[in-house]
Amino acid sequence: MTAQTDAQGRLLHLLTLQGLPRASLDALLDRAQAFAEGADARQSLAGIAVCTLFFEPSTRTRLSFQRAAQRLGADVLGFDAATSSTTKGESACDTLRNIEAMDVRGFVVRHSGDGAVADLAAAAEAGTALVNAGDGRSSHPTQGLLDMLTLRQALGADFSTRRFLIVGDVKHSRVARSDLHALRTLGAGHIRVCGPAALLPDDDTLAGCEVGHDLDAALDGVDAIMMLRLQRERMEEGLVASLEDYHRDYGLDATRLRRAAPEAVVLHPGPMNRGVEITDAVADGAQSLILRQVANGVAVRMAVLEGLLAAR
Amino acid sequence: MTAQTDAQGRLLHLLTLQGLPRASLDALLDRAQAFAEGADARQSLAGIAVCTLFFEPSTRTRLSFQRAAQRLGADVLGFDAATSSTTKGESACDTLRNIEAMDVRGFVVRHSGDGAVADLAAAAEAGTALVNAGDGRSSHPTQGLLDMLTLRQALGADFSTRRFLIVGDVKHSRVARSDLHALRTLGAGHIRVCGPAALLPDDDTLAGCEVGHDLDAALDGVDAIMMLRLQRERMEEGLVASLEDYHRDYGLDATRLRRAAPEAVVLHPGPMNRGVEITDAVADGAQSLILRQVANGVAVRMAVLEGLLAAR
Amino acid sequence: MTAQTDAQGRLLHLLTLQGLPRASLDALLDRAQAFAEGADARQSLAGIAVCTLFFEPSTRTRLSFQRAAQRLGADVLGFDAATSSTTKGESACDTLRNIEAMDVRGFVVRHSGDGAVADLAAAAEAGTALVNAGDGRSSHPTQGLLDMLTLRQALGADFSTRRFLIVGDVKHSRVARSDLHALRTLGAGHIRVCGPAALLPDDDTLAGCEVGHDLDAALDGVDAIMMLRLQRERMEEGLVASLEDYHRDYGLDATRLRRAAPEAVVLHPGPMNRGVEITDAVADGAQSLILRQVANGVAVRMAVLEGLLAAR
Numbered sequence: 001m002t003a004q005t006d007a008q009g010r011l012l013h014l015l016t017l018q019g020l021p022r023a024s025l026d027a028l029l030d031r032a033q034a035f036a037e038g039a040d041a042r043q044s045l046a047g048i049a050v051c052t053l054f055f056e057p058s059t060r061t062r063l064s065f066q067r068a069a070q071r072l073g074a075d076v077l078g079f080d081a082a083t084s085s086t087t088k089g090e091s092a093c094d095t096l097r098n099i100e101a102m103d104v105r106g107f108v109v110r111h112s113g114d115g116a117v118a119d120l121a122a123a124a125e126a127g128t129a130l131v132n133a134g135d136g137r138s139s140h141p142t143q144g145l146l147d148m149l150t151l152r153q154a155l156g157a158d159f160s161t162r163r164f165l166i167v168g169d170v171k172h173s174r175v176a177r178s179d180l181h182a183l184r185t186l187g188a189g190h191i192r193v194c195g196p197a198a199l200l201p202d203d204d205t206l207a208g209c210e211v212g213h214d215l216d217a218a219l220d221g222v223d224a225i226m227m228l229r230l231q232r233e234r235m236e237e238g239l240v241a242s243l244e245d246y247h248r249d250y251g252l253d254a255t256r257l258r259r260a261a262p263e264a265v266v267l268h269p270g271p272m273n274r275g276v277e278i279t280d281a282v283a284d285g286a287q288s289l290i291l292r293q294v295a296n297g298v299a300v301r302m303a304v305l306e307g308l309l310a311a312r
Numbered sequence: 313m314t315a316q317t318d319a320q321g322r323l324l325h326l327l328t329l330q331g332l333p334r335a336s337l338d339a340l341l342d343r344a345q346a347f348a349e350g351a352d353a354r355q356s357l358a359g360i361a362v363c364t365l366f367f368e369p370s371t372r373t374r375l376s377f378q379r380a381a382q383r384l385g386a387d388v389l390g391f392d393a394a395t396s397s398t399t400k401g402e403s404a405c406d407t408l409r410n411i412e413a414m415d416v417r418g419f420v421v422r423h424s425g426d427g428a429v430a431d432l433a434a435a436a437e438a439g440t441a442l443v444n445a446g447d448g449r450s451s452h453p454t455q456g457l458l459d460m461l462t463l464r465q466a467l468g469a470d471f472s473t474r475r476f477l478i479v480g481d482v483k484h485s486r487v488a489r490s491d492l493h494a495l496r497t498l499g500a501g502h503i504r505v506c507g508p509a510a511l512l513p514d515d516d517t518l519a520g521c522e523v524g525h526d527l528d529a530a531l532d533g534v535d536a537i538m539m540l541r542l543q544r545e546r547m548e549e550g551l552v553a554s555l556e557d558y559h560r561d562y563g564l565d566a567t568r569l570r571r572a573a574p575e576a577v578v579l580h581p582g583p584m585n586r587g588v589e590i591t592d593a594v595a596d597g598a599q600s601l602i603l604r605q606v607a608n609g610v611a612v613r614m615a616v617l618e619g620l621l622a623a624r
Numbered sequence: 625m626t627a628q629t630d631a632q633g634r635l636l637h638l639l640t641l642q643g644l645p646r647a648s649l650d651a652l653l654d655r656a657q658a659f660a661e662g663a664d665a666r667q668s669l670a671g672i673a674v675c676t677l678f679f680e681p682s683t684r685t686r687l688s689f690q691r692a693a694q695r696l697g698a699d700v701l702g703f704d705a706a707t708s709s710t711t712k713g714e715s716a717c718d719t720l721r722n723i724e725a726m727d728v729r730g731f732v733v734r735h736s737g738d739g740a741v742a743d744l745a746a747a748a749e750a751g752t753a754l755v756n757a758g759d760g761r762s763s764h765p766t767q768g769l770l771d772m773l774t775l776r777q778a779l780g781a782d783f784s785t786r787r788f789l790i791v792g793d794v795k796h797s798r799v800a801r802s803d804l805h806a807l808r809t810l811g812a813g814h815i816r817v818c819g820p821a822a823l824l825p826d827d828d829t830l831a832g833c834e835v836g837h838d839l840d841a842a843l844d845g846v847d848a849i850m851m852l853r854l855q856r857e858r859m860e861e862g863l864v865a866s867l868e869d870y871h872r873d874y875g876l877d878a879t880r881l882r883r884a885a886p887e888a889v890v891l892h893p894g895p896m897n898r899g900v901e902i903t904d905a906v907a908d909g910a911q912s913l914i915l916r917q918v919a920n921g922v923a924v925r926m927a928v929l930e931g932l933l934a935a936r
Binding site for chain 1: 352383
Binding site: 359361363387389391392401402403406409410411413414415416 | 664666683684687688690691694695894895896897898915916918919921922
């Protein structure tokens with residue numbers, strides 16, 4: 001039991017995929033699949049307010065949650081804490097407690113601090129539900145869920161015979177951490193991780209993974225390739241020599257992709273650096289599921305918000 | 313009759329609590345109480361548009377009005393005039409008239425200029441209603457109403473035997489002015505005001521109040537304490553020596569609070585400067601009604617918007 | 625057939641009024657007229673999402689589209705691409721494709737690049753509809769439509785016996801170009817254009833128009849005067865000597881207005897530079913239809929969004 005579940009194992013918040021039982025994961029993915037197929041739920045959250053509370057900007061993630069809340073019939077409020085001049089030195093906790101008092105039941109929170117969303121969840125009233133929309137480099141659970149839904153649609157629900165490859169800056173990636181937690185819980189047969197040594201974590205993040213630095217070798221026979229975004233600041237920090245070098249060593253192009261299984265699928269959490277970690281031909285090619293991921297993002301967020309806020 | 317009422321005394325706009333008759337105040341508070349208890353009104357303003365028009369930023373006040381409008385089923389539009397690059401030198405009046413022409417019936421307006429909202433109301437078409445969400449240091453009527461609702465819930469409707477204390481920068485506070493107008497109209501028995509001389513007004517704002525500069529003395533036996541936010545610019549203006557000095561002389565802590573009546577309640581309009589005008593122990597203590605104020609803010613704004621815009 | 629219609633001549637996007645057949649124009653204006661008279665359509669786009677995607681800021685145009693979408697019962701999302709820090713170097717096309725994947729069917733797009741909205745429309749999925757809310761100096765079709773609706777209400781539907789005058793910076797004006805396309809299609813009898821030579825286009829934009837540089841002469845006997853906004857950057861570019869000079873030569877005041885037909889009407893797309901291209905007396909006078917234009921803007925945008933997105 002983690003802080004995100006009650007004594008009966010029921011989800012109170014969605015903070016991380018780490019430790020989330022397989023049954024909970026499957027239930028969320030099943031419901032998301034129904035939404036992806038167009039299930040209507042416009043009255044599901046009627047009269048319930050959901051606030052996007054972003055201490056770190058992210059227009060696309062915010063829009064995805066906003067669309068999910070709209071499709072559930074919720075009222076949506078937005079607080080862009082990153083640019084608001086009106087917090088006036090107020091703590092994140094006071095901001096949350098105040099908006100909560102405005103008859104707001106759900107919060108979608110992004111924060112640059114690891115664990116910050118869990119801290120806020122601990123301070124919330126009973127009956128308030130928080131969804132972690134990304135905290136630091138720790139966790140981005142709805143991205144993990146949408147990646148799993150996308151993989152399940154492409155590969156089927158049995159991951160045990162499949163090979164998964166994550167490529168890039170795993171060290172700084174909350175997406176990769178959430179994917180790794182979910183892949184393990186869903187019984188992924190084989191997980192490879194590939195990237196330059198400076199961008200791979202040296203803690204237990206990669207426990208059980210096959211780790212390598214040669215993308216050509218890592219691609220061999222994999223069924224799914226999950227590319228990560230290369231943040232420009234890695235250059236400034238000296239962790240990567242140049243975009244050209246990175247592309248040469250870790251960029252996925254059509255030639256390299258042929259090393260993977262013939263039906264292998266390609267994922268990317270977006271926004272892409274076209275020509276750096278991925279070429280146009282791959283990003284827009286037949287094996288790319290990148291826009292499917294975006295579509296699944298709305299479905300997954302609907303399932304999460306409904307699960308946390310409806311009839312509770 | 314003020315500019316905010318018609319010949320029959322009916323409210324056309326809510327610009328100030330000054331001169332608002334007791335019957336109008338009571339009616340708004342009664343309706344707000346019903347909303348605070350969960351009365352549903354989701355069809356009340358269906359199809360009617362309300363625009364938040366903020367010439368001075370305030371995310372929290374804007375969110376509170378937005379939530380109120382949502383709970384009434386209104387369509388909500390937002391115009392952040394403080395940051396909009398598109399007004400392109402247009403006057404506030406032209407901005408209002410333009411949005412008004414877009415089939416928008418209600419405006420929630422904040423402006424740094426004293427009387428600016430009343431000026432805009434005078435320029436509006438018949439049938440358009442403005443709510444003053446704070447103008448200069450003059451008026452913040454919905455804050456006054458939510459404070460009164462909170463006090464009424466805590467102390468009962470008869471204020472005549474009660475002692476009220478307002479502490480801090482009354483001189484620059486539209487909250488204090490609105491509170492004072494409402495307290496007088498509701499027949500408050502005794503009103504004390506306490507703060508450093510440089511932060512107290514020397515006009516007739518404090519007429520009928522007991523004015524002092526010693527917080528310990530002022531607290532003696534009061535039933536309700538309304539703390540005001542200390543704006544940092546008061547230091548820059550030289551009106552306050554330091555935050556430490558201010559806290560020592562005018563900060564409310566648990567020890568001082570014991571000088572008040574045993575059941576005394578503490579209010580603050582937020583956002584708080586914790587450790588300056590109020591300590592954590594008081595802000596989060598059993599006598600604090602600060603989050604209740606926030607909740608009541610939505611209820612009061614629902615009552616005001618419904619009163620101005622429904623079936624009229 | 626242009627890229628905005630299908631093989632049956634049905635409108636898929638609204639990109640420009642150039643080449644739009646009279647029957648299509650009339651149908652949109654008729655439907656807009658019904659909305660201007662209060663026709664209800666709150667279920668028309670229920671469950672359908674419309675995103676305002678502005679790569680160039682314009683609060684008023686955005687609000688007008690937002691209000692139109694609300695009155696049709698659509699879900700509205702906003703992406704302020706001009707200030708978003710989160711596009712992170714993403715192309716406009718990737719931004720569109722991503723939001724499109726979030727179950728968003730309609731896009732209202734403004735962009736500073738000529739043809740940029742058409743380029744995005746070409747990249748959109750089948751079933752997605754784009755409305756050009758202004759691109760470069762090329763086209764602003766809903767402004768053209770609202771001007772035509774306003775003129776039709778004032779002058780009747782037969783434009784063949786009427787004289788129209790456009791005054792000002794036609795060279796840089798997408799409004800003027802859209803008005804000219806529509807006026808020709810609707811059979812305007814006589815179109816005059818007046819402005820300083822440096823602000824008039826030297827291509828075929830003015831084909832068929834009577835072009836002059838003397839406003840007094842141009843006003844003679846016209847039935848409708850469409851003033852254009854003078855952008856301040858024209859001074860910086862040296863195209864206009866000073867605001868005072870411009871006002872003297874091309875500003876519309878009450879005296880000059882008397883040269884027009886007695887019932888002549890005055891239009892301006894807003895926001896106005898009062899005292900430059902138009903005086904207060906004219907802007908707020910009995911012959912001004914400027915606020916009527918704004919009201920018609922919502923009606924026209926309802927007609928366009930409904931036409932593109934409802935039951936299709």
